[in-house]
Structure formats: C-alpha cells, structure tokens
Amino acid sequence: VQVEVVPQTGSTNADLLARAGALAQPLLLVAEHQTAGRGRAGRSWLSAPGHSLTFSLAWKFESGPQALSGLPLAVGVALAETLGRLGVQVQLKWPNDLLKDGDKLAGILIETAAAPGPGIWAVIGVGLNLVMPDELEREIGRAVSAVPWLARMDRDELMAALLDGLAAMLRQFERTGFATFAARWNLLHAYQGDTVRILDRGAVLHEGVAAGVDDTGRLLLDTGERRIAIAAGDVSLRLK
Numbered sequence: 001v002q003v004e005v006v007p008q009t010g011s012t013n014a015d016l017l018a019r020a021g022a023l024a025q026p027l028l029l030v031a032e033h034q035t036a037g038r039g040r041a042g043r044s045w046l047s048a049p050g051h052s053l054t055f056s057l058a059w060k061f062e063s064g065p066q067a068l069s070g071l072p073l074a075v076g077v078a079l080a081e082t083l084g085r086l087g088v089q090v091q092l093k094w095p096n097d098l099l100k101d102g103d104k105l106a107g108i109l110i111e112t113a114a115a116p117g118p119g120i121w122a123v124i125g126v127g128l129n130l131v132m133p134d135e136l137e138r139e140i141g142r143a144v145s146a147v148p149w150l151a152r153m154d155r156d157e158l159m160a161a162l163l164d165g166l167a168a169m170l171r172q173f174e175r176t177g178f179a180t181f182a183a184r185w186n187l188l189h190a191y192q193g194d195t196v197r198i199l200d201r202g203a204v205l206h207e208g209v210a211a212g213v214d215d216t217g218r219l220l221l222d223t224g225e226r227r228i229a230i231a232a233g234d235v236s237l238r239l240k
C-alpha cells in the first residue's frame with residue numbers, strides 16, 4: 001500500500017474519491033489535520049490539529065457495490081482488534097462507530113467511486129480521537145472519548161499497526177465477504193442485549209433488544225413479537 005501524509009486537507013475521503021479514477025494501487029492518505037471531515041448523511045467529523053488520527057484508505061474491489069455490504073462493520077472489527085492489541089479496549093456500535101467507555105472514540109465512513117474498467121474503489125475513512133479538548137467536545141455537542149495514551153505513541157507506528165490490521169481484514173473480506181467477521185463483530189458489540197431505538201432523521205423506526213448482526217452485517221432486533229434485521233442505510237441507533 002502506498003502511503004501519503006499531508007499536513008492539512010479538507011477531507012481525506014473527498015481527496016481520494018476525486019483521485020480514484022487515476023489510482024493504480026491501494027493508497028493510504030493520512031492528514032495531520034482535517035478541516036472539513038465528513039460523517040454519514042452530510043454530518044461532520046470534527047477534530048483539532050494534532051489531536052486525532054484522520055486517514056482514508058482507497059482499496060479496489062473487483063466486484064460491485066453489493067459485495068461491500070458489511071464492510072464498515074468489518075473495518076470496525078479490524079480497528080477494534082488492533083487497538084485491543086495495543087491495550088485499548090473498545091466496543092462497536094452498529095453500524096460504524098467505535099466506542100470507549102460508552103462514548104464515541106472513532107467513526108468510519110465508507111464511500112465508493114467507479115473504477116475505470118471492472119471493479120469499484122472503496123474509500124475507507126477513519127477519524128480516531130487521541131486527545132479531546134473540552135472546547136471541541138462542546139462543539140460536537142455530545143460526550144466523546146479519546147485515548148491520550150495513544151497520542152503519546154509514535155504516530156507512524158500507530159498508523160502502521162492500524163494499516164496492517166485493515167489490509168489483513170480487506171484481503172479476507174475479498175474472499176469471504178462479511179460472513180467470517182460476524183462472530184468477531186458480535187464479540188465486540190457494545191449494546192448486546194440492550195434496548196435500542198433505530199432512528200431515521202429523528203423519527204423512531206424500530207425499538208427492540210439488540211441481538212448482534214447477521215452474516216451480511218444487518219442488525220438483529222428482537223421487538224417482542226419477532227426478530228427483524230435492519231440494513232444500515234442512513235439510519236442511526238440510540239440506546240433507549
């Protein structure tokens with residue numbers, strides 16, 4: 001994987017999406033600071049200079065977008081397992097967040113771009129809080145987590161460990177899809193057995209007991225009457 005580090009950019013995902021058509025091999029773009037970080041559905045990801053790890057990895061898949069279902073969850077598994085090996089215990093919130101002590105530590109945003117010829121580029125964006133200044137937390141408007149301990153670790157070493165974990169996961173994902181990650185995701189599930197709500201732009205779509213994910217990455221919810229499976233789309237999950 002080729003690696004580029006820039007001191008500052010708007011959004012590493014936006015940069016790689018713009019360059020995807022001209023990429024010949026996987027590329028990791030690390031920004032020391034992002035000024036217009038993105039979340040899902042037009043939301044933003046905020047970070048302070050030097051206080052977070054923000055990067056995107058462009059990876060080419062030979063098959064179409066359906067084959068990518070569950071990829072954000074598999075990315076979560078790879079990041080969580082790598083952080084676990086570094087001594088930071090995190091849990092996964094469906095579909096695309098890493099939590100530490102119950103609050104959001106990292107977010108994952110996957111976007112796709114057409115490749116010339118067959119296949120598709122997946123741009124996997126990650127924002128991970130290292131240090132969270134009070135002022136920034138106020139701006140975000142909810143409690144969030146950070147790992148100052150990781151901020152003291154060599155930045156290149158931390159990035160290399162995360163990249164190794166992601167590359168190993170991606171090679172496996174290419175062969176098996178999400179199916180071989182479901183059990184690992186469920187072991188890391190933050191809300192297993194908890195009552196949660198699924199929201200679509202603030203409106204409650206479903207409420208039930210979270211029972212993990214299936215082989216395609218859909219969240220299983222026991223509503224009392226039946227078990228339903230929810231695809232990620234743009235919905236949000238909240239603890240009740």
Ligand code: ATP
Binds near residue numbers: 046096127129144
């Ligand atoms: P939600 O958490 O509302 O269900 P989501 O998990 O899909 O949505 P994303 O769209 O992935 O969230 O990320 C954007 C959201 O993350 C923002 O709306 C904001 O609440 C939160 N956020 C922004 N910056 C940070 C940060 N540095 N650390 C933790 N959370 C952040």
